[in-house]
Amino acid sequence: MNDRLAGIDTFVYAVDAGSFALAAERLGLTRSAVGKAIARLEQRLGTRLFHRTTRQQNLTEDGQAYYEHCVRALAELEAAEAAFDSGRREPGGRLRVSAPLLFGRHCVAPVLTALGRLHTKLHVDISFSDRVVDLVEEGFDLAVRIGPLRDSATLAARRLGTQAMGICAAPSYLASHGTPQAAADFATHTAIVYGLNAQSAQWRIRDADGTVQELSIGTRLRFDDVQVIADAAVAGHGLAWLPCWLMAPRLRSGELALVTSSQHTVSSEVHAVWPQSRYLPSKTRAAIDALVAHVPAMLGP
Template sequence: MLHTNLNEILVFMAVVDAGSFIAGGQAMGLTRSAAGKAVSRLEDRLGARLLNRTTRTLSLTDEGRVFYDRGLQILAAVDDAEASVAGPVGTPRGLLRLTVPDAFGRLVLLPLLKKYLEAWPDVQIEVSFTDRLADIVEEGFDLAVRIGSVNSDKQLVSRVVARYKAILCAAPSYIAEHGEPLTVDALVGHDCLFFSSRTRRQSWRFRDDGGSWVKALGRSRLRLDSGEAIRDAAVAGLGIAFLPDFLVAEDVAAGRLQQVLPALEAGDVEIVTIYPSKRLLEPRVRRFIDLMVEELGS
């Protein structure tokens, strides 16, 4: 009975993924009729309708959506069980869930995701593009990519996979109106575009002539929780931004932004991967980290 129940769940998942009984049945080696009967038996046993059926479309009911999400967890648990036996050298498969910074994810990681999917056809990927610091354990992510964030959770593992130069920059229109700061101390008289969210707030640090790190003070009239929004605000002439060069290099080259205090030593911005501490890291996670190091590490 357990085997039959699991097969019916797998058929239901395949039908939802494919969007039809015909394609879902084919994915499971079944006819349309057999796939429909399997889903009906599952609904009868659960005492709940999982799918709304019309002659042309299928859609999940509220109960079906909850059951589908739990099914994803079951499949992920099966993948984890296989990975724990196969070890880290196994073939990547299953669902890889990522949370990545919005602009970095779209500008830098999307090309890597294409390479990864082409290399490992048995992997599916879900990505949350957000500058919010997600709780990766609570929210069920396999891996978080963060910009310059220090991991203080002993249950999580951190690895630096890339470094980028960070620069101060502002629009020519801002410099023309407010003047160009010539020292770090002069920033106190300028509008500085700081990153700020409910959980964290950015501060700017630079190395002085004596080699010590000093915190830069500046007016903070506009704070934003998105790196790309900060870039857009800087281009619009709303203040001075401190951003990694992958985000502003094209704007500087095009003259939409100009570097401020170019001789200032700001250090590198680290790109960090963070994942739950496990004895054996799933192949799908390990191979994605390796790809990031290979492609971005230089």
């Protein structure tokens, strides 16, 4: 008997991705395999689902109608599976997680690696990127975010802690340029800043009365990798705004010296976020619980 569900998930992935090639990448298949699955589905249905050209693919009228039915059907199946899964004791299956590059390597990966070792049926897949991913569109179960939650209307979230920040520099840099004491002093210094998509993060400090000020400081170096910023600071290229968990060992070794402590900087909230759903799979719940249990201690004072 023919499997009436064969090819449906591939078809939906192809529509959502906008191309067979991207759908193949997300499914872990070849583009040819995706194309053949769609062709078999069209043959079984007796209609064309896509208008295909050399540059793009668009749904036919039948394809659009079929897609809408498929999405509803798959949503019902996923809800049913999640209902069963939420009652299981042993998390299993593929867990796809997105995490910021350096924070993910140092704080997220160790926790989820240990979780995977504890639950042998769980397959952990972590993508490291400072880009804010679309969890639903890109097929992630969970993401770790640092800073404001801009898409919180469509996501559920759980706080993991606060990432305290500090300003530091190499002792050699401070010996040559002096140590800024007040907000106005920073104007004569050079900053090594974090930047993504041609935008640089603002440095904000608190005065003695608690007033928040944005620092005015010259910038000659901008990187989208916090590790590179730390290395540049150690090399004496300027002041750096770094998370305390990354800065602390370099302060202890003497490679960096503290300029502004976390008591006078504006910290960032860290959250685990996931698509809002009536049912939370046990694999996702286990990952969230593990992160809540272990990440706060990694953030440090």
